[in-house]
Each structure stands twice: as structure tokens, then as C-alpha cells.
Amino acid sequence: MCDQCPDTFVKPQIESIPQSQLALGEEAGYFEVAGTHLYTVLHRVSEPLARVLLVGPFASERQNSYLPWVRWARYLAARRFEVLRYDYRGVGESLGRFEEATFKDWSDDLQVLGEWFMNREPALPLLVHGLEIGGLLASSSFQRGMGNALLLWSPPADANQALRSTLLRWVGLEQLLKPGAERRSAGDYIRELEQGKSIEVEGYQWSARLWRDAFTWKLPAEIINASDAGVGQRPVRVVKLPKEAAPLVKGGFVGADEVKDFDWLFAENAKWIQAQFDLCERGADEASN
């Protein structure tokens, strides 16, 4: 660096990074499912009150919402919930090829993982929590009997709606970066998918089958209408996250939103979970009386 260069840079105070007391309780591992291994992180706690299975952001949404999602898991673990989070097959740290995986595979994987988690000792109530497309998969498993309560954050009406919004966001970004002649509209990509071709969205190969199948993965009417009444006496809560919840929902700017405070969201939802398990226990007592 030459001496004449102005040194206007002011370094911010770098805080030392304290070690979390919860760190020892996080156990990452590979969980074997049909034909591949899923990356899982189990947040162990001493004397857990209940279990929470997190069915997280899908494919390219993962990279944006990873930090707040991990923080949510830690928030729950700090309140004595044993939490299990994982990556879908073909995504993130999990093995498998994304382009070959189907919604049925992702649903079957969740079923296997959920059964393993439910059968851990000691026996505890289980909440299944899904985010966006994860909410659809969680709902499907919940309908099949998995879990004592269900919490959904911004589930789409169907999986295609979520894919479509991901595509729109990505095309918007592409348009900012590419010269006019190379720019393509979302309609161009959708036409290709409808013609049976694959397209590439943020590094993931979307097959025509993925696009087609996505229409059939819907949020069940039973869940939509459940509101506070629940499904078969099992509580259900559906929360439409506001835009302030970005990057857990689309609309944020990567790099600016991850470190923001999500306590307003976490506290309210953790309170709801705690309340449901109190209710479950009371209900069980009343039934036995």
C-alpha cells in the first residue's frame, strides 16, 4: 500500500465470541435412510420436556434461512426441548442427488426420521414444525399420525406455489446481473419445465417431474381449517410470517437479515408450544380421571 493512500477505514469493535453453554448438546451425524444418508443435528438437553422435529427450508431457501433456523433450534433447546433438525436428501450436507429426489422421497425420509426421534427414550410428546415446503411435508406426516402437535410457518397452498416464488426471486436477481440479450423471464423457464425440460435454479437442477409433482403436494384442508381446534384433538398452529421474518421467508437481502433479532417470533411460538404440551398433559390427566 502506498503512503499516499488515505486510510479512512475505521475498524469496528470486534466483540469476543463467547462459547455457548449449549454447544456440547449439539450432535451432528448422518442418519441412514433408503439409499442414502441424511445430515442431522440433534440438540440434546438434560431432562427434556418434549421433542421438536424441525422440517426446514427447502433447497435454495436453505442457504438464506440457515442461521435463524439454527438459532430457533437453539432457542428451543435452551427451553428444554430436545430438537432434531436435518437436511433433505440431495440438499446441503445430506447425500443423494437433488435432481433424482422426489417429494415422496422427502416425505418418506421424514417419516423414518420422525419414527426414530419419537421412539427415543424417555417417551415424550413430539411437535412437528415445518417451514414453507417443510410445512407441507410436516402436515403430511402429521396427518399420518406423527406428532402430538403441529406448527407451520408460512406453508404455501401447494409446493408449486413455493417453487414458483423461488423462481421469481431468482429470475429477478438474474435480471440484475445479466445483460439484456441474455435475460430470460420466469415465463420462459416455466415453459421449459412444462415442455419436460430441466432448468437450473441457484445451483439446483429442477426437473419437469419436480415441477409437476409440486402441484400435488398441497396443504390439507383439514390443516387449513384446524386453526385452534386442532386435528383429532392434536393442536395445530399455522402462522403466516410477516416480511420482517426474512430470511425465514423470501424478501430479505442475504447478508443483512441473518443477524437480526428474532426473539419476537421465537418467544411467541415457544410459548405456544409450551402451552400445547401443558394442555396435552392436562388432557391426559382428565382422561385418566
Add this chain to the structure above:
Amino acid sequence: MKRAIEGRELITLDLHGPLVQGTYHRARDISSATNDKPHLGIVFLNSLSLPRAATGDSAVYWADCLAACGYPTFRIDLPGLGDSDGKLPKDLLEFINSGGFAFGAAQKVRELVERFDLPGVIIVGHCAGAVSALFAAAESDVCKGLVLLDVYFHLPQAVRPKVRQKLSAWALNNRLGRFMSNVYDQLKKISLSVRGSKPPNNANFPLLRCWRRITSTGLPILILKAPARKATGTKPRKGDFDYLDYILKMVRDRNQVTLTLTEGTDHSFANRLGRNAVQQEMETWLKSHFPLTQAQPPRLRLGSRIPLASEVNPFVSSK
């Protein structure tokens, strides 16, 4: 649950500071062809706030490929990122641009070297991760080379003001807007020519100093650049300061730094074209500078310690 499966192992670096989580891609065994010498490791750092898999899991792909070539490869989540422990500061970008991860990354890289008995590592970073890689290299005595993807040497704003965003969108989608954008570029070009070769005020001067110190030791560096809008080749948009030209002029031996444009991709390098091109460039560069038959790079001055950034740069912490 298993910690290891074929080819991969989950690792926790717990010796110093916060617990850092990572994935180790075991090198394909080619020891018979390389005189049983241990090989240099490759370490991928996070790009800004992204988890260690990176956009579209591109880092997983690169790590798998490099391991298949015989290089033990690691992807780690820096403290506070991904699955690692630690508290991030509110302004992550500013923290990174000031070398906030340098010490932690250098410490964890050393831990990897000791634990896996490596002769050294190549640090790979993308965008903000490339900035961390550069600062970390200056703190590290085990870093033998750098791969920097779309590295930047200015201090960008984390979030552009809404007016500016709207102006950009208008300039992009409107004929008059495009014309005005070109006029703006011309004005910037005139202003740039008046200023000469001096970097603009929003340059990251500590990072530029770090570059000078690192390159003075002979450390081999590969820079990969993605095409950008209104830019030609590795040159920036008209009117923008040419940092790559500026930093290359600082290097005495031009062969020490390889600069390549990665065609057909975007800033993330995550599409098939981009990730394949990056993979090929990295492999070619590694084979040329760090052939597997030789554990140490031929050009590195053995025994010479890279000075600590804190010795060089008062703005980098010497914790």
C-alpha cells in the same frame, strides 16, 4: 447416527475458541503414486452468512472433486456461522471486511493441520469468504496458497438505500434509464481518470495492505472472476476502479498470481458451468503449484514465516 460415512466425516474443532463444525472429505488414496507423503489440505470458508455447503451446495461438489483428486478437503463453518458455536456481531459484513474472522479462521486452520498431520493448507474463499481467506492467510503460518472467488477490495454497503435500488431497477428496465446509466458511467470514467491510479476512498485499505504483505512472501494465489453486468472480461464496469489491475501491479512475480475469468456463470459460481469451470481451474492450478508428488509448493520460501497481520496492520486484532 454416524459421524463418518464413505468419503466424508463430520468434524468438530474444539481446541481454541468456539466449537467449529465442519465436514472432512477424505482424499482418495493415491499414496502409492505420491511417495506416501502427506498432502496439502484444502479448506473452504463460508461466503458471508452462507452455511459451509455454499450456494446450490457448490462447495460440497468442489470438495468431493478435490478429495477425489487426492487432496484432503475441509469445509468449516466459521464461529457463529452455520452449525458452529459463537455469537455474530450485528454488522456481519463490516466485521468480515475488517478482518474479524482472521484470527479465528487461522486458529482453526492450524488445528486442522495438527489434527490431520497436514504439511499445510490452501484456503479457499468466495466473495466475503475471500476477504476472510486473505486476512486469515496473513495470520497463518500454515497457509501455503489461496483461491479467491470474486474477491473484492472495496467496502460495500450491506443494504443499498431503497432509492438507489429503485434507480438501478429503472436503469435496467427502461430505455431512457439505460441511456442515463451509460452517461453516469462516462462521468464516473472521467472522474476516475482525474483521480489517476489512486484507489477510491471506499477502498478496503487494510485488506490491500494485507494483500501486499502476503504476496511479498511468494504465496501462490488463484483469483477467479465471474462475469459481471456492464463489465468486460476481468475488467470492471466503465468508471469503476480496477482493483484487480491495481493488486496485480503490486506483485513482483506475475506468475505468482493466476487471474481467470469464469465464463457462463454468475457471482455465485453455483451453476453447472460455473462449478465445473471453477473445479477445473482449481485442479489445474493445484497440479501446477502443489503437485501431489510434492508436499510443499516449489515456489514458497521454506522456513519463511508469513508475518502476522497484526504485525503488519494495526487494524487486525492480535488476540
